[in-house]
Amino acid sequence: MLAGIVCRELEPRLWPQLETLFGKNGACGGCWCWWWRLAGVERWDDVKGEVAHERLCQAVQSGGVHGVLAFDGETPVGWCSFEPRASLPRLERSPRFRGTPAEGVWFVGCFFIQRGWRRRRLAEVLLGKAIEVMEREGARAVEAVPKETHGRPQADAFLFTGTYGMFERLGFRTVPGAGGKTTIMRREFIPGGQQ
Numbered sequence: 001m002l003a004g005i006v007c008r009e010l011e012p013r014l015w016p017q018l019e020t021l022f023g024k025n026g027a028c029g030g031c032w033c034w035w036w037r038l039a040g041v042e043r044w045d046d047v048k049g050e051v052a053h054e055r056l057c058q059a060v061q062s063g064g065v066h067g068v069l070a071f072d073g074e075t076p077v078g079w080c081s082f083e084p085r086a087s088l089p090r091l092e093r094s095p096r097f098r099g100t101p102a103e104g105v106w107f108v109g110c111f112f113i114q115r116g117w118r119r120r121r122l123a124e125v126l127l128g129k130a131i132e133v134m135e136r137e138g139a140r141a142v143e144a145v146p147k148e149t150h151g152r153p154q155a156d157a158f159l160f161t162g163t164y165g166m167f168e169r170l171g172f173r174t175v176p177g178a179g180g181k182t183t184i185m186r187r188e189f190i191p192g193g194q195q
Contacts, residue, residue: 002122005077007129010067015060017069021076027112028160032056033067033081036088036109066137068129070122077114080126082106082134085143096145096182104140110160124166131170135189143186144172 008014026032032052037059038044047055059065070078085091086102088109108130111123134142146162164183172185 002120002125004072005122005125006071007068007126008071009129009133010060010065010069012061012063014069015057017071017076018060018067018079019057021069021079021114022112026053027079027110031110031160033065033079033110033112036081036083036090036107038090040089040093066133068126068133070117070126072117077117078122078126079110079112080123080130081109081111082130082142083109084139096184104138106134106137106139106142108142108144108162111162112160121166123162124169127162127166127170131187139189141186141188142172143175143184145182145184148183 010018021027022032026049030049030052032048033056034047034052035044037055038047056065065081066083067079067081069076083106084102085097085105085107088107091097091107092102108127111126113122131142144162144167146164146167147159148164149159164185167185167187170187172187175184175186
């Protein structure tokens with residue numbers, strides 16, 4: 001089903017491919033993968049679109065963005081973004097994460113899959129590669145806030161953080177006490193071994 005797909009870790013020379021994948025709409029509604037990076041004093045409506053595009057470009061060129069791109073041949077078809085949790089201002093302000101240690105914890109922020117490749121588990125392939133990279137970078141745990149679909153179809157735009165089932169299949173578990181509308185899932189790394 002996904003024969004021929006190659007995942008590559010983001011580096012500055014891959015910016016044109018990421019830009020091509022995101023297209024003129026910046027992946028979804030002008031996000032340009034900046035939602036989690038929004039500073040506290042900023043309003044999203046003032047940043048989305050060209051401002052976010054320029055910021056992401058500069059951050060990629062400086063090596064300040066982590067992510068994995070999926071390619072079908074030379075064509076970019078999917079993206080997964082992840083960062084140390086402490087580097088994402090929006091999370092650090094969130095009541096859901098307040099008071100929980102961020103040291104050594106990474107966060108999987110979003111996925112963007114080209115339309116023809118959706119619902120084929122490409123996001124799961126990307127997540128697997130992202131986990132490898134984060135473990136290599138010294139993560140002791142990874143968190144995410146996927147969508148629980150309850151087996152029902154959802155609009156693609158609402159699945160940018162991935163799905164509960166996908167994360168569960170790759171070893172993530174729900175964080176106890178993290179109720180409300182947002183489900184936090186977490187995967188711990190076992191030093192010196194695979195989970």
